[in-house]
Amino acid sequence: MESNGVSLTPEQARAALADTDRVRISATALTATPWPTWFFLTLTLYTAALPVILGGIMADRDWLLPRPAWMATLLAITALYAALFSVAAKAWRERTGVALRMDVLPKRATLPLMIGLPLLLVGGPYAFHATGRPAWLIAAALIGAAVSVGFHLTFVRLHRRTA
Numbered sequence: 001m002e003s004n005g006v007s008l009t010p011e012q013a014r015a016a017l018a019d020t021d022r023v024r025i026s027a028t029a030l031t032a033t034p035w036p037t038w039f040f041l042t043l044t045l046y047t048a049a050l051p052v053i054l055g056g057i058m059a060d061r062d063w064l065l066p067r068p069a070w071m072a073t074l075l076a077i078t079a080l081y082a083a084l085f086s087v088a089a090k091a092w093r094e095r096t097g098v099a100l101r102m103d104v105l106p107k108r109a110t111l112p113l114m115i116g117l118p119l120l121l122v123g124g125p126y127a128f129h130a131t132g133r134p135a136w137l138i139a140a141a142l143i144g145a146a147v148s149v150g151f152h153l154t155f156v157r158l159h160r161r162t163a
Contacts, residue, residue: 035152039088044148046081047121051140053077054125060132109154113147120144 035043056063056070065073124140127133 035155036088036091039084040148040152042081042084042088044145044152046077047117047144047148048141049077050121051124051144052137054122055128055134055137058125058129060129109151113151117144117147120147 053070053074056065057067057074059067120140120143124136127136
């Protein structure tokens with residue numbers, strides 16, 4: 001095998017391929033490392049709060065708070081979440097040299113999440129709007145928090161397996 005005019009022995013070529021595999025495995029482990037605990041908690045709280053806030057916005061009449069207060073709350077927590085996400089992602093890139101990626105997780109975990117979580121977070125408020133029963137909001141908030149915890153634990157397991 002020749003590389004830039006230099007002949008490699010079969011052993012040298014195998015060693016180079018083994019190094020490439022180690023780099024790929026190491027990069028996968030870094031990108032699959034879970035979010036910092038403070039951001040995982042932020043994400044879980046945001047996920048749990050969203051159905052309740054959307055329910056307040058969608059209520060036929062003022063429910064617990066006036067509708068403008070619910071809208072202001074939604075805008076405030078979304079801006080706060082986006083700012084904290086940016087801080088977490090920047091700190092992660094500076095610490096590890098790589099960005100966190102969702103594509104290293106198994107598709108059997110990410111596909112249901114990408115479909116189911118939005119349905120859950122919006123479905124609970126729609127069910128509340130249709131029935132007037134806040135139990136729908138509470139259920140959506142609790143299930144959303146459980147999904148966030150489960151996804152975080154999936155990242156933790158994947159990291160341990162590849163590290």
